[in-house]
Amino acid sequence: QKEVEQNSRPLSVPEGAIASLNCTYSDRGSQSFFWYRQYSGKSPELIMSIYSNGDKEDGRFTAQLNKASQYVSLLIRDSQPSDSATYLCAVSTSGTYKYIFGTGTRLKVLA
C-alpha cells in the first residue's frame, strides 16, 4: 500500500460543477494534511492545509479530513477552466514530519 494514494485517472468536470478530489493515507499518526495545485510546467503551490477532523472552507475550496477513515478530500465549487491542473495531496508523517506526496490527480474543467 502506498503511503499516500490518489486516483491517477484524470477527472473531467463541466464548468460550474463541483470537482471532488480524494486522497487516502496509511500513517494513522499523521497530523498535517495539504492540498497543492500544480499547473503544467510550474511548481506546486499550496491551496489548503487542514489539521483537524471536519471541513475547512476557503472561497470555492473546501478541504475535508476524516482521520478515523484516513482520508482527506478537496472540493472545488463552481469549477472554472483556470482550475484545470494537477492536484497533489501531501501528508506530514508522524515523528519525522516529512511530507509524503501522492502522485496527483489531473483535473480538467470543460468550458
Added chain:
Amino acid sequence: GAGVSQSPSNKVTEKGKDVELRCDPISGHTALYWYRQSLGQGLEFLIYFQGNSAPDKSGLPSDRFSAERTGGSVSTLTIQRTQQEDSAVYLCASSSLNTEAFFGQGTRLTVV
C-alpha cells in the same frame, strides 16, 4: 528571502559531467526537501533535512546523488557522472516544523 530560491533555473550538461543545484530556503525554515519530477510524472522524494537531525536520504536513487545543507540554510544537490535518465525538474521546498511547505521554481536539468 521572500520565497524559496533555486539556481540555476535551467541547466544543460553533457553525459558524464557533474552538476550542482542550489536551494536557498525561506529564512527560518528548519525543514528542506529535494524532489525530482520527470515529465508528466509525480513528485519523487529525494532527501529531507530537518534542523540538526541526520538527513533522510532514503529517496536518493543512487550513490551518484548527494546533498548537503550548510549552516542549516542553503542546500546543494550534487549529481555526479550525470546520465540521461537524470533529466528532470529538481524541486526544492522548505517549511517550518509541521507547517506547509513552499516550493522553489525548480531547476530543469537536461543531460545530453
